[in-house]
Amino acid sequence: MSNVTWHGQRALVTGASSGIGAAIARRLAGSGATLVLTGRDADRLAAVAASCNSADGRVSSLAGDLADPGFREKLAAEARSRMDGIDLLVNNAGISMNARFETLEPEVFRTICEINFFAAVDLTRLMLDDLKKSAGRILVMSSLTGLVGTPTRTAYSASKHALHGFFNALRVELRPFGVGITLVCPGYVQTPIRTRALLGDGAVQGRDQAAGRRMLSADTVAAASLRAAWKRRRLLVLGRETRLARILSLLAPGPLERILDHATR
Ligand SMILES: NC(=O)c1ccc[n+]([C@@H]2O[C@H](COP(=O)([O-])OP(=O)(O)OC[C@H]3O[C@@H](n4cnc5c(N)ncnc54)[C@H](OP(=O)(O)O)[C@@H]3O)[C@@H](O)[C@H]2O)c1
DSSP states (O other): HHHHHHTOEEEEEESSSSSHHHHHHHHHHHHTOOEEESSOOOHHHHHHHHHHHHHOOEEEEEETTTHHHHHHHHHHHHHHHTTTTOOOEOOOOOBOOOOGGGGHHHHHHHHIIIIIIIIIHHHHHHHHHHOOOOOOEEEEEEEEGGGGGOTTHHHHHHHHHHHHHHHHHHHHGGGGTTTTEEEEEEEOOOOOTTTTOOOOTTTTSSTTTTSSOEEEEEEHHHEEEEEEETEEEESEESSSSHHHHHHHHHHHHHHHHHHHHHHOO
């Protein structure tokens, strides 16, 4: 369905150089959307833009670090001038972690919140007038950890919970303008995010601790997320285990904590 509906829509996609963001970019481009893509790695970003198979200049990219507030401003200005506004903001860029809180350096905690939360808040602020004008949509890539506190992911979980607090409040403020906000919560997705996750001292983990598990594909998540955003759904919880954990967190938090503790020891 997303192959038809996004025709002519203008979208800014963060975290488009890899994983779920790249899959979202390809789906949007395939449906005729005009795109500005961003990520840190210029070569991988250019490769994703090229794989969008758009020879007519509908897909452009700007590489940079979303931890830098100056880059966020530059990106917003570029998106506005290249597309003359925006209909869809995809706040997808993110980094993960794997460390218990007592070993987590405070700067690493802040870095995770800066990218996963504050960059999304800032970009939303910078594009707000455009989104109000178009009665557009904001798609926010959260996680199961945005609904359920997860051991060894304290900063990641906090940054994702913060997304829910912020965007649920903003959705109400934006009701008069018809802006839709969709929070997506997948469980495990097959992407390099865990290999690139930060350890307590900020070093890159360099391996996928969940390798071998059954996971959703990035494209499955992209397709479902875009469908939900199109329908302006508030929340999409993706994956059987994720939905079960969500229900347990509401109905049986004690047993769920024991399961999570056991699984991360
Ligand atoms: N994979 C999962 O299991 C899973 C589950 C639930 C939620 N999620 C969420 O899904 C989103 C996408 O993750 P993914 O799994 O697709 O991971 P990924 O393949 O590692 O992609 C992450 C993307 O975020 C970008 N990014 C990271 N730090 C950045 C920074 N400082 N500035 C600019 N861009 C930055 C990366 O850019 P570069 O590669 O160019 O650095 C990359 O494009 C994240 O928000 C993640 O929390 C993932």
